[in-house]
Structure formats: structure tokens, C-alpha cells
Amino acid sequence: MADKDDVRRIALALPETSEAEDHFRFSVRNGRTQKGFVWAWNERVVPTKPRVARSDVVAIRVADRFDKEALLASGQAKFFSEPHYDGFPAILVWLPLIEVAELEELIVDAWRCQAPRALRDSLDPAAVRRTRPQAGPAATR
Numbered sequence: 840m841a842d843k844d845d846v847r848r849i850a851l852a853l854p855e856t857s858e859a860e861d862h863f864r865f866s867v868r869n870g871r872t873q874k875g876f877v878w879a880w881n882e883r884v885v886p887t888k889p890r891v892a893r894s895d896v897v898a899i900r901v902a903d904r905f906d907k908e909a910l911l912a913s914g915q916a917k918f919f920s921e922p923h924y925d926g927f928p929a930i931l932v933w934l935p936l937i938e939v940a941e942l943e944e945l946i947v948d949a950w951r952c953q954a955p956r957a958l959r960d961s962l963d964p965a966a967v968r969r970t971r972p973q974a975g976p977a978a979t980r
Contacts, residue, residue, distance in 0.1 A: 841942045874953035876900045900949035
């Protein structure tokens with residue numbers, strides 16, 4: 840089971856990543872712009888009222904509609920979409936239903952979708968894995 844702390848830890852371990860000051864959103868610098876790759880999902884609870892940020896669901900950028908369709912077609916409850924995201928390459932993920940390792944893979948792939956080529960090429964995959972909390976007695980001290 841993952842949570843927002845896992846999202847933050849994984850995202851901020853990636854090069855040139857920043858967290859928005861006013862929203863739960865992570866971006867990577869690509870040229871002069873920040874490109875978002877993971878953010879809190881804002882749910883429309885009441886029609887005509889502003890959307891409400893959910894702490895248990897994130898939107899994660901995917902490479903294209905084929906990747907999105909494949910995740911949705913997997914039939915796993917942890918992946919879903921809504922009309923607001925129709926035609927947009929992002930998948931919605933229930934954090935309580937996803938393992939941290941799978942979340943990490945999705946976030947790293949999302950970062951790769953938005954990062955400039957030179958930065959993507961310089962990424963050391965082991966650097967991201969080193970951010971995982973260690974299991975066992977040492978982790979509880």
C-alpha cells in the first residue's frame with residue numbers, strides 16, 4: 840500500500856524535480872517550462888462546485904493513449920479514469936491499492952515522459968531505488 844509520502848519521496852528523488860508550492864504536484868524542468876508528471880486528483884464531488892483534491896488518488900502521466908488503455912484494460916481496480924481525462928495521457932491511481940514498487944515504476948516512467956532527453960539519459964535507476972525505505976528492524980529504530 841502506498842501513500843502521498845511515497846509519491847513525494849519517489850518524485851523528489853528524480854533529477855530536476857520540484858514540488859508545487861500550492862498544490863500536491865511534481866514537475867521536471869524541460870527547457871524553460873515545468874512539465875508535470877504526477878499530481879493529486881481533484882474530484883468533482885458536487886456539480887457546479889470546485890473540484891476537491893483527494894489524498895488517496897494521484898494522476899500519473901503516461902507515454903500515450905496506448906499505455907493508458909493497457910493499464911485500464913488490465914481490469915485492476917487501482918487504475919481508473921474519468922471524463923475529464925479523456926484524450927489526455929494520464930491514469931488515475933488509487934494509492935491504497937498499489938504497491939510502492941509499482942508506484943515507483945509508474946512515476947519514473949512519467950518523469951521520463953516529461954524530462955528532456957539529456958536528463959533522461961543521465962538517470963541512474965539505482966538512485967531512485969535507493970530512496971525506498973528499508974524493511975526490517977533497522978527501519979523501525
